[in-house]
Amino acid sequence: MTLAQRIEHDLKSNGGEYVICNNGPSKKSGFWEAFGIVYNRNNVKLDYAPCKSCNKVYTFKTTTGTATISKHKCHVFASKVAVTKVFFKKHIVTKQEKEMMTITVVDYRATDMRPFESLSGLGLKALIQMVLDIGLSSTG
Numbered sequence: 037m038t039l040a041q042r043i044e045h046d047l048k049s050n051g052g053e054y055v056i057c058n059n060g061p062s063k064k065s066g067f068w069e070a071f072g073i074v075y076n077r078n079n080v081k082l083d084y085a086p087c088k089s090c091n092k093v094y095t096f097k098t099t100t101g102t103a104t105i106s107k108h109k110c111h112v113f114a115s116k117v118a119v120t121k122v123f124f125k126k127h128i129v130t131k132q133e134k135e136m137m138t139i140t141v142v143d144y145r146a147t148d149m150r151p152f153e154s155l156s157g158l159g160l161k162a163l164i165q166m167v168l169d170i171g172l173s174s175t176g
Contacts, residue, residue, distance in 0.1 A: 040093045047091040056086050067102045
């Protein structure tokens with residue numbers, strides 16, 4: 037049995053020989069939301085990175101990066117990475133999108149006979165934010 041297999045078995049059975057610790061807030065890769073670093077019971081850091089959800093253990097060295105763990109197929113891990121990609125994805129609003137928003141706002145005001153002040157209300161802002169949140173969470 038390899039050391040990685042022994043670590044994985046210990047983590048799954050809660051043996052207490054090894055623990056998963058966060059890799060620190062300075063790590064930029066979204067993988068560290070789902071993975072940790074293994075320490076033994078003597079508080080010695082080992083070159084292994086297990087999935088926090090299923091405890092699958094991968095070799096990890098700072099010199100080789102996250103290439104190995106990026107191939108992990110855990111469903112929980114995949115959803116965490118997808119969420120990270122969605123939230124950190126930059127979107128530049130195009131001129132066409134701005135024009136569509138202007139037309140929609142004018143249509144809203146004219147159709148519902150609303151004053152200009154209704155566009156700056158907290159209720160409308162909360163409604164728009166909720167619609168955006170729902171749209172973001174349903175992209176797949």
